[in-house]
Amino acid sequence: MEQTAIKIKTESGLHFLYQMKLIRRFEEKAAEQYTKARIRGFLHLYIGEEAVAVGVIQALSPDDVILSTYREHGHALARGISPSAIMAEMYGKREGCSMGRGGSMHLFDRSKNFYGGNAIVSGHLPMSVGMALAYKKQQKNQISCCFFGEGAAAEGEFHESLNLAALWNVPVLFVCENNLYAMGTAIRYTHSMQELEKKGIAYGIESKAVDGMDLLAVLDAANEATELIRKTGKPYLLVCNTFRFRAHSMFDAELYREKTEVEEWKKRDPIPAFEKYLSDQRLITENDIKVLEARIESEVQQAVDYAEAGTLEPIEELTHFVYSDPSK
């Protein structure tokens, strides 16, 4: 792990480790449930990228809003949405955080200021700018935090959004999770300028790239970014260079990348690295880890049990929520 100014205390260190391990275990379980056909549709796993969600979201306040992508289980868990509500959502049960209507790609929880689960690549960036514009007009000190991949940074909406955010001086934290593959196409085939942070600078936006496999580095960078946004009210682009260890989705045979590349990146797995850091610093004991893992195992199993026991929405309610007024 890189040397960093940040000082981790036992309590927060354990919490971050818990969050990362919860995301990892939850998704492994989700993949299992997918192979058993309990979960259908698309399932995009975040495994390998956990340090980004955990590192960035800890820097936000509960009033700040989060908009994410279709690979958002990690962000939803790091935000504190219950694993049970998320698993039930993937099962399509009405106990899910979107009443089962969204599924894996559309996790919403307004009470946690979590606005999706948006599955059109880059489509949520303009909304994140608009939400920040509203907070500016309302003179609220809230940040709109928008996660997206490097694939999104090739879309026109990315460029429009950065321009608008900079033009209007609105508090958006743009977090680009650069995992090097837009679905199955490597960044060398999709970006003429692969140092993505330079795209923020082009719009006059304070921008930084950080090692997204290193939790401490992400914590540091995210804290710095949010402090700056709160002070200036201006947008910030944080590029987190990371890697997904799993396929793009459960349908993906991974023909586009070498196994050796994946194995190389796995050596930089953020979870054992952070665990080792905490142990080396004598902030946690082996027993702490055992307790943590047992707790996670139990929570994930509870989530599956909750989803299994959940109820399906009656077909009579199919057209609810198309309009606010159900008579329409």
Next chain:
Amino acid sequence: MVIENKIKISYREALKQGIREVLRNDDRVFLMGEDVGHYGGAFAVSKGLLQEFGEGRIMDVPLSESGFVGAGIGAAIAGMKPVVEIMTVNFSLLAMDQIVNNAATLSHMSGGQINVPVVIRMGCGIGRQLAAQHSHSWESFYAHIPGLIVLSAGTHEDARYLLPAAMKSPDPVIIFEYTSMLNMENEVLNNPAGVDISKAKIRREGKDISIITYGTGVYKSMEAAEELASMGIDAEVIDLRVLRPLDEATFLASVSKTHRALIVEDAWRSVSISSEISARISEKVFYELDAPVKRLCGIEVPIPYPAHLEDSSIPQKKDIVNEVQKILNP
């Protein structure tokens, strides 16, 4: 000029009065769009509003339709009441992702947690010799989308009052405004109660045939009805006004009364509003019909520049008069 409770104003002025009213009534309302501020609106609809309300309420935006429409959606979710102007419907295709995938979808996809009270206005229509890329009629695109409320301002009354009514909607509203009518003057009744955006409007009562239309078809059909009246034919003219969700009760009742229907629109015929109206009439009141349902629609061609070709590409008053005569005297 005020005559009793009526004011004679241009369609442009009617639109502006509606915008001014909603800005005055609620501090959360702001107008955003290309050239709405310093330029005064591409069609001078918002001229003077920047000076009256300031830059915080009248926001010029860059040419980023997807960006600023999406920003309007985001601002609406976060508690503001944005009125987003897309200069013309032609450019709205660049914002289609935001309108369809976000505005129309978020409520249902989130299990009702999020509603999007955004109003999006678009100038539209044929008739100003603007050629193929600036003369589109996309009402049917938007009317196809569950989650949207789609309104069409075919009269000065609706130009004046649709927007204040739309602002009360918790869900996204698209308002079509017709640029060929901007300079046209007409009397507007002072109507503080506003108009009902859940209902079609019977603009002229009649007993012999129902002419069902919207947008620029309304005044053309009204004029045709007057000419038909001089021939002893009593046509009812229905302005659909709300294209989604359709107020079918009103036009089905009308057809059940007159037993004949002609649907008039400028838009291309295939897969259009008129196809939908015709289908519903056939499905629901088929046995009331004394004649087949007929449609007058735009010719399926990219709209050409020369005036004579442009005029020929959409139904005119004389076409309506002729068609009604044919239906009544087969």
